[in-house]
Amino acid sequence: MHGKSFPLLTGILLFLWGMPLLMADIVVRFPTENTALLDNRPQDFYMYVDRNFEGKKSQPWEAGAYGFTRTLVRTQAGPVAVKFHEGIDIKPLRRDASGTPLDDVHPVAGGTVVHASANPTHSNYGRYVVIEHQLKDGPLYSLYAHLASVSCRKGDRVGTGNVIGKLGYSGVGLNKTRAHVHLELCLKLQDDFENWYSSLKLGTPNRHGSYNGLNLAGFDPAPVLLQCKDGAEFSLSRHISSLPVQYVVRAPSSGELPSLVKRYPFLLKPGPSDPKSWEISFTGEGVPVSVTPSSQPCTEPVVIRAVPHPFSQLYRTCNRVSGSSKDPKLTAAGKRYIRLIFMGPES
Structure with missing residues (x-):
């Protein structure tokens, strides 16, 4: 050489x-009891967004899905949604008499809590949790946002049977009616994120270390949830390559x-x-x-x-x-x- x-x-x-021999592919589970996606009922799974486009009001559930699903603009090809939604918004199934959601949020797979932000003012995500899942292809990160409460701490080892928080509406632009859990599946981009962030001189401190949303590149969780519905394992390398x-x-x-x-x-x-x-x-x-x-x-x-x-x-x-x-x-x-x-x- x-x-x-x-x-x-x-x-x-x-x-x-140097990779531990215990690393393996995982089965990814739904984080709440809402599994309407399995029954081909996306309208009952995704939380809608209130939209007013050219004077016409609507509540499209599609805006709760992953991808370029928000903020319509008119182009020569017709109306195009141009704002990227980096995860999926899952509706609650249960509410109390006042309309407050009661749904527990669970990890999508076993892993370690690497970040638990319990202060709703520290991010547009509101209260959010990030879990690291060690796969043979490298670490997968799952993020759960807009929580009403956080019931885990950094360093906790958790599985799908654990509750990490309550579904809620903490964060920017939400109300009780549109309460949901925002789920992301991500790759981590950079180890030295803090140096890069500080160099931007934004005037806002980074309170989330390497688990700031800017350092997590999310892909669509929905196909992964559907792929694993019958217990099939999820391969990170195969999925990203596709x-x-x-x-x-x-x-x-x-x-x-x-x-x-x-x-x-x-x-x-x-x-x-x-x-x-x-x-x-x-x-x-x-x-x-x-x-x-x-x-x-x-x-x-x-x-x-x-x-x-x-x-x-x-x-x-x-x-x-x-x-x-x-x-x-x-x-x-x-x-x-x-x-x-x-x-x-x-x-």
């Missing part, structure tokens, strides 16, 4: 050799293996042993699907491919890519996102 290939490849091997790619970014290599790839070795694809750059494939929502070493040098991150749409790329990339598929460009938000994952704090 020559150049920087030795530390890159050795890092992967050492990581894999997600559709919206755009590909080339970013300079520092000569070190990115922490994201150390955490999720399955993301790394074959390529030069001494890469000059990385080519990172993303879903529109920002989930990294693959990381490919490249011999092509670059001095700053650039979009090298984007899937065509009849409207701006902004509407399908969380405002991270602008322009058309013929001339896509990273926005300021897109550059910050790439720097978070691969390039460290803002300069």
Whole structure:
């Protein structure tokens, strides 16, 4: 081996050799008693959103699903929902006489509580809990938000039989009527998140460490819940590899293996042993699907491919890519996102 290939490849091997033998795939369960999705009743599963578009009021349950489901704008292709909803909102099944939800919230699988935020003013999530699930492909993180109460603490080992909180409506923009639990299944992007966050100089302290929502890239929990309905195990690597790619970014290599790839070795694809750059494939929502070493040098991150749409790329990339598929460009938000994952704090 020559150049920087030795530390890159050795890092992967050492990581894999050091993984506990007990790591395995898991069965993902519903976090509450509401399993209407199994009966093909999405309207009874997802919590609706109040919408007023061009003077017409509605309460679409679709806005409680994952993806670009909120904030309609009119384009040449017709009305398009452009705001990304990073999880799914699950309706309560039981309420008391005053309308307060009574549903308990359980972990979707066994794991360790890595974050429990009991102060509803510290995040748009309100009270929320993050659980780490150790899989053979790397850690999966489940997030439960808008809780009425939190009944677990950081470090707790929990299983699907434990109650971690009560379904509620803490956080921004909710009321008792629209109470729900917001569920996310995520990859963690960066170990040194605090440094990157501090470099943004936002004036708001990060009270959530590495488990700030900005550092968790969520994918749709609904297909995972349906896949596991009969006890089938969930494979993180197989699922992530199946997600559709919206755009590909080339970013300079520092000569070190990115922490994201150390955490999720399955993301790394074959390529030069001494890469000059990385080519990172993303879903529109920002989930990294693959990381490919490249011999092509670059001095700053650039979009090298984007899937065509009849409207701006902004509407399908969380405002991270602008322009058309013929001339896509990273926005300021897109550059910050790439720097978070691969390039460290803002300069």
